[in-house]
Every structure is written in C-alpha cells, then in structure tokens.
Amino acid sequence: MPTKTRREILDPGREKLGTLLLPVLLVSSIYLLASRPAHAQSMRSSDYTIRLGNFNMTSGLKSSTSYSLTDTVGQIVADYFSSTGYHVKAGFQYLYTLYPFSFSVSSLTADLGALSPGSFSTAATTLTVTAPGQGYSVTAMESSKLTSANSNTIPDTICDTSCTTTTAGVWNSTSAYGFGYNVSGSDVPADFVGSTYFRPFPDISLGGTPATVMTSTAAGKNRTATVTYKAAISGTQAEGSYSTQIVYIATPVY
Amino acid sequence: MKKTLNAAVITCLTLLISPLVPRAHAQSIGLSISPPTVEILLSPNKKVIQTFQLTNQGENTEIVPEIHAVVPSDSAGHVVVDPAPLSPTKIPLIISCDHTLGTPFSIAGGATVPVTLSVEGASSDTVTDTYFALVLKVVPSTPSQTHTLSPTLPAISTLVFVTLTQTGTLPINLEIGNFDPPLVQDSWGVLTITPTIKNTAPVMIRPKGTYTILSPQGKTILSLPFFPNLILKTSERIILGEKMADDGKTPEAISLSWSPHWYDVGPYRLHLAVTTEGGTKVTEIEKVVWLLPIRATIFTALLALSAMTLLIYFKKRQISSTHP
Numbered sequence: 001m002p003t004k005t006r007r008e009i010l011d012p013g014r015e016k017l018g019t020l021l022l023p024v025l026l027v028s029s030i031y032l033l034a035s036r037p038a039h040a041q042s043m044r045s046s047d048y049t050i051r052l053g054n055f056n057m058t059s060g061l062k063s064s065t066s067y068s069l070t071d072t073v074g075q076i077v078a079d080y081f082s083s084t085g086y087h088v089k090a091g092f093q094y095l096y097t098l099y100p101f102s103f104s105v106s107s108l109t110a111d112l113g114a115l116s117p118g119s120f121s122t123a124a125t126t127l128t129v130t131a132p133g134q135g136y137s138v139t140a141m142e143s144s145k146l147t148s149a150n151s152n153t154i155p156d157t158i159c160d161t162s163c164t165t166t167t168a169g170v171w172n173s174t175s176a177y178g179f180g181y182n183v184s185g186s187d188v189p190a191d192f193v194g195s196t197y198f199r200p201f202p203d204i205s206l207g208g209t210p211a212t213v214m215t216s217t218a219a220g221k222n223r224t225a226t227v228t229y230k231a232a233i234s235g236t237q238a239e240g241s242y243s244t245q246i247v248y249i250a251t252p253v254y
Numbered sequence: 255m256k257k258t259l260n261a262a263v264i265t266c267l268t269l270l271i272s273p274l275v276p277r278a279h280a281q282s283i284g285l286s287i288s289p290p291t292v293e294i295l296l297s298p299n300k301k302v303i304q305t306f307q308l309t310n311q312g313e314n315t316e317i318v319p320e321i322h323a324v325v326p327s328d329s330a331g332h333v334v335v336d337p338a339p340l341s342p343t344k345i346p347l348i349i350s351c352d353h354t355l356g357t358p359f360s361i362a363g364g365a366t367v368p369v370t371l372s373v374e375g376a377s378s379d380t381v382t383d384t385y386f387a388l389v390l391k392v393v394p395s396t397p398s399q400t401h402t403l404s405p406t407l408p409a410i411s412t413l414v415f416v417t418l419t420q421t422g423t424l425p426i427n428l429e430i431g432n433f434d435p436p437l438v439q440d441s442w443g444v445l446t447i448t449p450t451i452k453n454t455a456p457v458m459i460r461p462k463g464t465y466t467i468l469s470p471q472g473k474t475i476l477s478l479p480f481f482p483n484l485i486l487k488t489s490e491r492i493i494l495g496e497k498m499a500d501d502g503k504t505p506e507a508i509s510l511s512w513s514p515h516w517y518d519v520g521p522y523r524l525h526l527a528v529t530t531e532g533g534t535k536v537t538e539i540e541k542v543v544w545l546l547p548i549r550a551t552i553f554t555a556l557l558a559l560s561a562m563t564l565l566i567y568f569k570k571r572q573i574s575s576t577h578p
Contacts, residue, residue: 085297088304103410104284104312108392111403125406133290134483134507137332146404204337217330229404245394247407251324251387252290253331254413254484 099221102130103138103250110229110246115154117235118174124228127214127248129187135217135253138225139210140246142201146179146231148240154179154233156200165211168197177234179244185225187216198230201246210249217253283392284311285410293458293484294373294416296347301374306412308390309366316358316393319351319369324387324413326489329450335387335411345384346418348374358393373416381419383457383487387411415486417457427455428528430539431490441518442549446511451528452490460484461536463528465495465510470520481507482531493526518545 106126115121129136146154157178163169168191171180180198183189189212191197202208214225229246286309294302308317321340324333339356342349352370353359361367371388391409417424433449453459463480481496494507514522522545527538 085300086302087295088302089293100286100288100307100309101290101410101412102284102286102309102311103408104282105406105408106282107406108281108283108394108408109403109405123403127408128284130286134331137327139335141337142404208337210334210337212332215332217332241403244404245407246404247337247391247409249335249387249389249391249409249411251333251335251411252413254291254333254415254486 099130099132101132101136101250101252103248104128105248110227112229112231115231115233115237115242117233117237120174120230120232122228122230124226127225127227129214129223129250130221131216131223131252132219133253134219135215136223136250137212137216137253138214138248138250140181140201140213140227140248141204141208141210143245143247144205145203146242146244148238148242150238150240152238152240152242154231154237154242156180156203157198157230157232158200159198163197163199165200165202165208166191168192168199170196171198171230172196174232175234177232177237179229179231181230182228183213183225184228186220186223187214188225189213189215195228204247210247213248281315282312283315283408285309285317285390285392285408286311287390287410287412289412291413292415293460294414295422296373296375296416296418297422298375298377298418298420301372303370303372304414305368305370306388307366308361308369308410310361310363313363314360315363316360317353318358318391318393319353319355320389320391321349321351321355322387322389322411324385326486329490329492331483331491333385333387333413335389340386345386346376346378346382347384347416348372348376349386351388371414373414375416375418378418379420381417381424381457384416384418385413385486386416387413415458415484419457424457424459425455426459426530426536428453428459428461428485428536430493430526430528430537433524433526433539433541435524435541435543438544438546438548439514440548441514441545442516442547444511444513445543446509447524448510449493449526450490451485451493453485454488456487458484458486460531461528462531462533463493463526465493466525466527467512468523468525469518470522475514475522476512478510480528481505483507514545516547516550519547520545 104127110123110125112121112123127138129138145156155178157163157171157176157180159169159171159180160173160176161169163171163180168182168189178200180200182195182198183192184195199211202211213227214223216223288307292304294304296302322338323336323340326332327334350372369388369390389409389411392407394405394407429452431450431452433447435445435447439445451461460482461480462482465476465478465480466474467476469475478495478497481494483491483494485491493510495510496505497508498504499506521542523540523542525538525540528536530536
C-alpha cells in the first residue's frame with residue numbers, strides 16, 4: 001500500500017489545485033505580456049517629390065493664364081475659374097513620384113502546345129507592376145472563348161465542381177474540360193488558395209466584367225505574379241488550332 | 255579517317271554559325287506612363303491639352319491608344335475599366351489624341367514618346383463629371399495556327415477625371431459613414447477605425463478634415479488631418495490620416511489608429527470633421543468610446559493570484575519541513 005506524505009494527508013485538494021493553477025497562471029501571464037497589439041500597416045509613399053504635372057492650355061475664350069486649386073467651392077475657385085475656364089492637377093496629390101507607374105509581361109503569347117484528351121496543357125506568363133501612390137489593380141479578360149478557324153470552341157472551365165470568373169475552384173480532373181487560369185505571387189486575390197485553384201476568364205464577347213488578378217492599396221515596386229493558363233479537352237473536341245486574346249489592363253489607384 | 259574529318263569540319267562550322275542564327279524567344283513588354291492620374295476642371299467650350307509620357311521598357315512594339323470609361327470599384331480608390339472603348343457621343347467632351355485613337359503606332363524599345371490628349375468641354379449648363387482612362391494597349395502578335403495559344407495583350411492606363419462646369423461653383427454633399435467605434439475599448443490595445451466619406455454629389459471632390467480624440471477632461475489627445483484623397487461622384491472612400499514621413503517633407507497616408515496609454519480610463523470622444531479645401535465645414539460627427547484597463551486588470555489579478563499561490567505553496571513547504 002502506497003504511503004502518503006504529510007502534505008498530502010494535511011490538504012490533498014489544495015495540493016492538486018496548486019499544481020494545476022501554476023501552469024495556467026504562467027501561460028496566461030506569458031500571453032498577456034508577450035502578445036503585442038495588432039497595428040494597421042501604414043501605407044507609405046516614401047519616394048515622393050513635389051512637382052506639378054506637365055500640361056499646356058489652349059482656349060478660344062481664354063482671358064488669363066492664371067489658375068487655382070479646385071478647392072473652396074464657390075469661393076476662390078470661382079474667381080480664378082471664371083477668368084481661365086480650366087484647371088488641371090496632374091499626378092498624385094500634386095506630387096510627382098520618383099518612379100513611374102509601370103507594367104510588364106514576360107511574354108506576349110501563352111502557348112499551350114498541342115492539346116490531347118486526358119491530360120492538361122499549361123503555359124505561364126509573369127506580370128510585374130510598379131505603382132506609386134496608393135496602389136494599383138490589374139484586370140484580365142478574354143476576347144472570346146478559345147476558338148478555331150472553323151469556329152469550334154473550347155469552353156471556359158467550371159473546374160472540378162464549380163468556379164466562376166470571381167471565385168476560384170479546385171481543378172484537378174482532366175475530365176473537367178475547359179480553359180482557365182491560376183495566379184500566384186504578390187497581391188493576388190485570396191480565392192487562389194493554391195496552385196490547384198483556377199478561374200475562367202471573363203468573356204468580353206458575352207459581356208463579362210474584367211476580373212481583378214492583382215490588387216493593392218499600397219505603393220510598391222516590382223510586384224510580381226505568375227498567371228498559369230490551363231486547358232483540358234474531351235476526346236470529341238474538333239481538331240484545329242484554337243486561340244483567343246487575353247487582355248491585361250494595369251490601372252493606378254486615384 | 256575521312257568521315258571523322260568531315261564530322262569535325264561540320265561541327266566547327268555549326269559552332270561558328272550558331273551565334274549568327276537568331277534565337278527564338280518569347281517577346282516581353284514593359285510600359286510605364288506619367289502622370290498616372292489627371293484631374294481637370296473645365297468650362298464648356300474650353301480646351302485643355304495634357305501630355306503623357308509613355309516609355310517602352312521592353313522590345314520594339316506597336317501600341318494602340320484607346321479611351322475607356324472607368325467607374326470606382328471600391329472605397330480604396332480602385333476603378334474598373336470598361337472593356338469597350340468609350341463612345342464619344344455618350345460624353346459631354348470632345349477628346350482627341352495626337353496618335354489616332356484605335357490606330358497602332360510604333361515605339362522602339364527603351365524609347366519615351368509623348369502622347370497628347372486634347373479635351374474640350376461641350377456646351378452644357380449642367381455640372382457633370384466624366385471619368386475615363388487613356389488605355390495604351392500592345393498590339394497582339396499574329397497568332398501562329400500550329401498550336402493552341404493565347405496572345406496576351408498588356409495595357410497600361412492613366413486616369414483622367416473631368417468636371418465640366420460653367421461657373422466653377424460645385425455642389426457638395428458629403429456624408430460620413432461606417433463610423434462604428436466599439437463602445438468599450440481596452441486601453442492596452444490599439445483603437446483603429448475605418449470610417450468612409452460618401453460623396454453623393456454629381457461631381458468629384460477632394461475634401462479635407464480632421465480626426466480628433468478628446469480626453470474625459472476635454473483635452474485634445476490626438477489631432478490627425480485627413481489625407482486629401484479624391485472622392486469621385488456618387489462613391490465613397492475610406493478616410494486615411496496624413497502624417498509626414500521621416501524626411502519631414504513627404505506626406506504619407508496612414509490608417510486612423512490610436513494607441514492609448516494603459517492607464518487611460520474613461521469616456522473618450524472621437525470626432526471627425528470634414529471640410530472643403532478652403533476650410534468650410536461640411537459635416538462632423540462624434541462618438542464616445544469607454545477606455546477600460548481590461549488587460550491590465552486581468553494581468554494584475556493574475557499576478558496577485560500567482561503571488562498568493564506561491565505564498566501558500568512556500569508556506570506549506572515551510573510547515574511540512576518544520577513538522578516532519
């Protein structure tokens with residue numbers, strides 16, 4: 001028979017409570033001391049310099065070359081505006097950035113090669129954006145479905161179960177025929193959870209709205225994303241060379 | 255022996271010629287444009303000429319200039335560019351470009367070319383805004399018909415916002431929205447709010463304003479000017495604060511955040527006031543947040559509990575050692 005110590009005999013309940021309480025208190029204290037408050041990230045634009053934009057004026061009714069701010073509505077602006085008839089602000093907040101808004105793509109074609117039933121064909125393009133100010137967005141769209149010279153088409157993907165032009169879905173099955181894209185890298189939409197997630201391109205010929213593939217609310221240099229195109233066809237797909245145009249438009253935040 | 259010699263000669267010739275054969279490679283394109291945005295206040299029958307600088311950072315290519323309508327897509331300043339070129343009959347402006355719209359022009363790799371837009375206001379008595387993008391699109395290469403492929407057409411855009419007004423007197427109608435601070439805030443945490451300004455007027459505006467926090471004693475704890483973001487007609491924009499960067503000259507946009515002291519307690523008043531650029535007050539709103547030292551209290555209680563537990567523990571050990 002095991003023998004009990006004097007402490008256990010004196011107060012067994014208190015002993016257990018103390019043993020349990022100490023680790024709890026220790027963990028709670030560490031959490032309270034160590035956890036730092038969450039700070040919202042400040043949007044920096046550290047490369048500004050002040051410069052008015054480059055503009056010229058011409059007017060048939062111009063009576064003065066002076067101009068003013070568009071502020072103080074009904075007050076100062078009215079005085080200046082009545083004499084000039086125009087006012088222009090160029091750049092972000094009158095500020096000209098040391099680096100311009102730029103956009104590049106690594107390739108002007110996405111060659112999917114020879115498609116064969118039962119397997120995926122893929123190709124990739126890299127998009128790179130440098131944006132001053134408060135960010136940018138890049139939208140994508142297709143001019144039509146992948147179409148052959150004989151007007152046969154490869155449908156836009158609906159992924160394994162479902163996906164739309166704004167919500168990516170898993171696409172692993174080669175029996176889910178179609179054409180779609182995945183995007184990974186900087187500033188990409190959150191629904192592209194991984195490399196198996198795809199969306200169809202919005203079809204502009206059917207009135208689709210361009211889809212955002214990169215977006216940011218902060219200035220940034222060389223923000224890069226890779227667009228991976230993917231296609232799968234059925235055994236009954238008509239032979240031929242299929243093509244469409246993928247349009248990417250980079251736009252600054254105003 | 256002769257065969258070996260022939261093979262060696264052919265190999266050498268191949269090696270010599272190979273650098274002269276052009277290598278097949280995917281064409282890459284890089285475009286930049288400046289300025290990225292332009293605001294124009296224009297009178298009917300007046301004309302403004304704006305020059306943009308387009309730089310081709312890639313290889314030689316052809317560019318098509320197009321005008322597309324844009325609409326704001328969120329409260330962070332993003333827009334959606336209409337996929338179809340803008341019909342000139344739908345806007346009260348006459349827009350022309352020194353490079354014919356819709357017609358490609360060449361630009362050499364590394365070159366910068368001016369692209370000049372002319373915007374003329376039509377005869378109109380009503381105040382109206384027109385927003386569009388000058389889209390500079392790379393001409394697609396002719397698709398080879400041997401493979402399934404998709405030509406990619408990169409395009410860069412610059413935004414042009416025009417207010418057409420006869421007098422320059424513009425209507426203002428601004429509302430503060432989404433101003434929902436918590437009723438109770440832990441004084442150990444950071445209080446961040448994301449209110450918006452909604453512009454219900456038919457013209458854009460770049461309002462100013464101040465975010466002020468007042469203590470229970472009425473003392474100003476924080477006074478942060480708004481970053482003067484542009485708000486397009488019938489749209490809203492998240493209010494951001496403005497502070498100077500470390501260089502002391504560059505303004506930067508920051509979120510409306512405040513870190514109180516852990517000992518700050520009581521009702522604090524959060525005040526938002528929106529003004530025109532000239533300082534005329536447009537609207538204001540105030541809400542009260544109770545700061546309570548929640549974490550500090552829990553921490554203190556836990557500390558006291560720990561001390562008590564340890565005290566009891568050591569006291570018991572003392573008792574057990576004195577009574578073997």
